[in-house]
Amino acid sequence: MNMAVLDQETYELAMAFQDALQNDERAEAESLHQLGLRLCQHLVVRYQGQETDSRERAALAPWQERKAKQILESTCQSKLLIAEVASRCSMSRSHFSRAFKKTTGMSPQEWTLKSRVERARHLIAEGSMSMCEVAFECGFSDQSHFTRTFRKLAGVSPKRWQRSQLSSLQVA
Structure with a gap:
């Protein structure tokens, strides 16, 4: 597990859970259940309300916004294909459309x-x-x-x- 991503208590509980599973072939179901329960309770308490809103993640990166606007402005006189703009911004058409709307309104x-x-x-x-x-x-x-x-x-x-x-x- 990567310590940079987890807090210390989460790390210790996860390691204890992993050790119990690997080292004790006769690990009692109740002790595994208790460790798992403690880990889940800690995660809920620690990270509740910190989830990232998926709409927040859907916004374009600044370079993607600049590039998309530049492409859209330069296609004034030709047929505009959103799929091509999305591709040039390294995104699928549907994800690009959602992200563009999130970014620009x-x-x-x-x-x-x-x-x-x-x-x-x-x-x-x-x-x-x-x-x-x-x-x-x-x-x-x-x-x-x-x-x-x-x-x-x-x-x-x-x-x-x-x-x-x-x-x-x-x-x-």
Whole structure:
């Protein structure tokens, strides 16, 4: 047993239990039962409430989060396959999706849409592209899909958002 992982009492009880099993071929069932019971009681008392929440373990490591976001942002104009992103982060697709949501509060698809809308806001604010060009530049299949998604996430249509940006610049 590894002392680095166990406390001293757990170690001693486990060793006593192991010795009783190995050295005494006629180990009495009652003494084994008592040793096992003492070990279990100690473990419950010592480690109760210290269990790690599985959702806590499901979060992405910082390098995985950076890599996933970088991949998701770079696939703006192509078909995004979550399985490929997961693979590049050394995870299964389902585990990656859960871990990504735990880390960011959004599914990879939601995060990608939010990222695309943020990019669209930046492009719209520059004012050098039409709404149709912005839609395609940000990876939307067409302008109506872009408008629906933008309105859903930003609360206003892209054109109205553009007007509000222009009026706030004029006031400033």
